Amino acid sequence: MGSNSVRREGDSLMVGLGETPPSTDLFAEDLFADRVVLVTGGGTGIGKAVALAFADHGADVAVVSRNMDHLTPVVEEIESRGGRAYATTVDVREYESVDTMTETVVEEFGGIDVLVNNAGANFLTPTELLTPNGWRAVVGTILDGTAYCTLSVGEHMIENDGGAIVSMGATNSVQGAPYHAHSGAGKAGVHNLMQTVASEWAVHDIRANTIAPGIIETEGVTEAAGGELPEEILQDIPAERFGTPADCVPTVLFLTSPAAAYVTGGYFAVDGGQLLASSPF
Numbered sequence: 001m002g003s004n005s006v007r008r009e010g011d012s013l014m015v016g017l018g019e020t021p022p023s024t025d026l027f028a029e030d031l032f033a034d035r036v037v038l039v040t041g042g043g044t045g046i047g048k049a050v051a052l053a054f055a056d057h058g059a060d061v062a063v064v065s066r067n068m069d070h071l072t073p074v075v076e077e078i079e080s081r082g083g084r085a086y087a088t089t090v091d092v093r094e095y096e097s098v099d100t101m102t103e104t105v106v107e108e109f110g111g112i113d114v115l116v117n118n119a120g121a122n123f124l125t126p127t128e129l130l131t132p133n134g135w136r137a138v139v140g141t142i143l144d145g146t147a148y149c150t151l152s153v154g155e156h157m158i159e160n161d162g163g164a165i166v167s168m169g170a171t172n173s174v175q176g177a178p179y180h181a182h183s184g185a186g187k188a189g190v191h192n193l194m195q196t197v198a199s200e201w202a203v204h205d206i207r208a209n210t211i212a213p214g215i216i217e218t219e220g221v222t223e224a225a226g227g228e229l230p231e232e233i234l235q236d237i238p239a240e241r242f243g244t245p246a247d248c249v250p251t252v253l254f255l256t257s258p259a260a261a262y263v264t265g266g267y268f269a270v271d272g273g274q275l276l277a278s279s280p281f
């Protein structure tokens with residue numbers, strides 16, 4: 001068995017920098033029983049993997065995004081596994097649309113305990129070619145969208161028994177990098193917003209954290225990168241592979257579970273070591 005794989009010896013699960021095991025191998029089956037989880041952008045990529053995993057651990061799951069064609073298969077998949085799921089459309093860039101989403105989900109499931117701000121958008125462009133509309137398309141989705149969902153669902157959480165919020169940041173928020181002006185600035189704002197929310201809303205029993213995926217192979221990032229992910233990037237990733245949506249799942253589940261009761265305002269890279277500096281020698 002290669003060094004980059006999960007090894008089981010007897011009953012113990014030994015994990016290095018290999019494949020992330022399915023969440024059902026790692027967390028209790030009923031970890032999120034009686035909990036309601038809302039995942040924005042839950043019909044594709046990372047959001048889809050996260051939504052399915054929450055359902056596998058007993059949550060009622062609402063998936064929302066602009067396109068019902070992305071959402072319906074996830075609802076069907078969850079229901080076919082015996083779970084409860086619900087989908088509604090939303091454009092996270094529009095506050096009214098977001099507020100309607102919150103009301104609809106609360107009406108359907110009776111509350112919202114966990115919010116995963118996952119809806120996102122990106123493309124790579126030299127800054128001098130970035131138009132105001134291009135900036136708005138990306139920053140409007142990742143920063144306004146995260147803020148609107150946090151404000152709307154947060155109001156509900158404050159009025160009820162608190163909750164947990166996780167937002168998808170990105171490793172490009174840590175320092176400026178070519179072609180990421182809109183995405184990097186927006187994702188930096190996401191982390192800063194989560195820190196502020198964490199500090200203000202602890203009193204309401206609400207925790208808020210940021211997960212920063214590195215490069216996770218999804219159709220979305222491939223499109224954002226212009227059609228393919230250049231293999232040369234792997235030279236800067238100590239894990240020597242791109243991530244998968246499954247790599248992001250356990251961190252989301254951990255941060256929104258009671259295991260993270262004392263964890264708030266944090267920034268958690270899921271990047272195979274991509275943020276580590278490469279050797280100058």
Ligand SMILES: CCCCC/C=C/C(=O)SCCNC(=O)CCNC(=O)[C@H](O)C(C)(C)COP(=O)(O)OP(=O)(O)OC[C@H]1O[C@@H](n2cnc3c(N)ncnc32)[C@H](O)[C@@H]1OP(=O)(O)O
Nearest residue numbers: 120121122123125131133134137170172220221223224225
């Ligand atoms: C590579 C490592 C990245 C790590 C960090 C983050 C990663 C991620 O977020 S990954 C995945 C997220 N998923 C996606 O990005 C999905 C695929 N992307 C898109 O759908 C588009 O890029 C979109 C976000 C712009 C689509 O939004 P939409 O509202 O449909 O936008 P429009 O097509 O109407 O365009 C608005 C505006 O943006 C300009 N624009 C769009 N694409 C590009 C591009 N590739 N390069 C330059 N400019 C672009 C477009 O021209 C419009 O501006 P105006 O022409 O001035 O009207």
Ligand SMILES: NC(=O)C1=CN([C@@H]2O[C@H](COP(=O)(O)OP(=O)(O)OC[C@H]3O[C@@H](n4cnc5c(N)ncnc54)[C@H](OP(=O)(O)O)[C@@H]3O)[C@@H](O)[C@H]2O)C=CC1
Nearest residue numbers: 041044045046065066067091092119120170216218220221
């Ligand atoms: N993959 C990667 O390498 C990385 C991803 N991330 C972040 O992780 C998250 C998921 O990315 P990934 O799974 O790769 O990408 P996807 O493109 O698969 O996911 C983005 C999701 O957001 C939804 N969405 C986009 N715009 C809106 C909007 N205005 N309103 C509501 N929903 C919207 C899309 O659904 P629909 O089209 O139906 O609206 C889609 O389901 C994003 O926040 C992304 O920025 C961060 C770093 C790296």
